[in-house]
Amino acid sequence: MSLLERRRARLSAARLYLICDATPGGRPLESVLAPALRGGVDIFQLRCKDASDEEILAAAAVAREWCEVAGALFILNDRPDLVAATGADGVHVGQDDASVAQARAIAGPDALVGQSTHSPEQVEAGAEADYIGVGPVHTTPTKPGRPAVGLELVTYAARNAKVPWFAIGGVDEATINTVMAAGANRAAIVRAIAEAEDPEAATRRLAHALDEGPPGVRRPRKSSEERNAELRAALDPIGPGERPTPLVVAVATALLLGTINLVLAATGYSGKGGAGTLLVYCALMFAAAWGMWTKHYIAVLLFQILLAILVVFFFLFLLRASSVGDVALSFAVIVPAGWLFWKLVRVLARLQVPLDDPV
Template identity: 80%
Template structure:
């Protein structure tokens, strides 16, 4: 089974848009002086790429990177060193076509690690999923000194990835504030950058410009309306599934409330205080509350939904009662029911959404 940590990392990856790649001395400066403002500006993923550094130098830079990424809740990736993923505390590793194969990188890095792969052709884009990569870089879109000897692929490969890639992908290679619009027009909605940020006089300002461009899309391009399935998937990407054996506090409160309501009505029925509806009505209501409590305790979607409907009815009923209140006691009673019932209703909305998250897929 896919680990819960890897699932969480994949959900964060799915929501990421801006990816920064840098060595330990970006633009000849301390890593912290560039990475910290870039993360404030909106970088979602940072990759430490130290091709000629010693292990000690990589570990030293990784400590800085990991600490700042944790503060910013950004993913931290290390380049081409799956053997250092655990030591650096990285969320994953990125490899090239001529580096460690994806399957081997995942075996070395561990089952919780993300594995990214560089691609430079349609065939490589197509093969990435079968190789087991979690995401891909597509490029270089433009010729760049960070990839000497690697010819530019141009916008055609970006468009191909937009139409055919089945993994999250980032256009990379010469992407900056001047070229990001054409790259997005070619089909990209995620980009990876190097020099645009690492060589910027004000890394935070440039990062904000790039993040804003990704948010609004290319000029003149009409964004397709998202389907309900796509919107649901995006919302679910921000949620974590409820682990086996764990019951969120709102679910516990709802279960206890249902039991309490059932017991109160049972006592009223037994003692003859059944009102106009008679003891039979109270007993039916009592049975419904106990059934709801059992269903919610076992995390049944329908039980939570039905209890939410009950809470909504209670809020509406006591709101109408409040409008007709003729005493301070009536007002106090209405608020005493409406406020906690309304609060519990909204807390259960999130629980209901988490219950809809598909179960973990096998690796």
């Protein structure tokens, strides 16, 4: 999975988007952004309309650090030329700024590009972006002179938008339920968090509202693509020196099985298959242990198949059990093998997540 694909997966799973400048509510950026991220902000956009490049770079350094700690996406407003220098995950442009194609060419192939939309036609054209903002839903001082689009455009976007979209403009604790009832399940917030006395508490309330949905309104089910994106976004790559506990248990199990079969072959307890069969099985187990220890995807997958076969075999054995000992033996294999199989599913998924590429 490329860096852009990983960013898009995190974007698809995002719900709450904070936008503010370098001094939100007259306070240092860190004093608002850090608690907001703790409260549940998934994306942060730094919007510094009249700031110099030096001021933007200084504020971006703070924003990038806190977003990285929280695992949130960091977006720069209207400056695709500074995306690489700031380490941002992407850029947001308005209808009067650079086009999506221009912004993407300047920001780089791995950068997300978002775009503001204010009409049905712009929502349709927004399919070229990675995400769109839909609004302003209500009149807001953040966009002086921009008339409110109302809830009708929110409903239109819910039915027709082809990319993730965020309702924006006057969305706060008093209006978020009506915006969601109109079809939104993501929101971009400015003043309701940036000017809140307690940004973390305000963020938690807004995030909770987005999770729960408007009272008395049945929310549309998430698509399989959205659910998969949420799962992918929650996965971290396995680091060079990291071996999750289930992987270590699987390696130890394979070594134990290999050793037992080696001992049986050496002592003559070879059964119907003969010593040759035991030695082959022994070699396979040792190879599986080495493959899993070195974190090869195929080794873990094949070991999972073996676990699945064991579970099925002993489940069938359990159905025909004629003694307490047979039942005990069946559960002694089914329970740990089933547990290990389930835990290795996440290990397999993490093995497919590459380490972050440099931006």
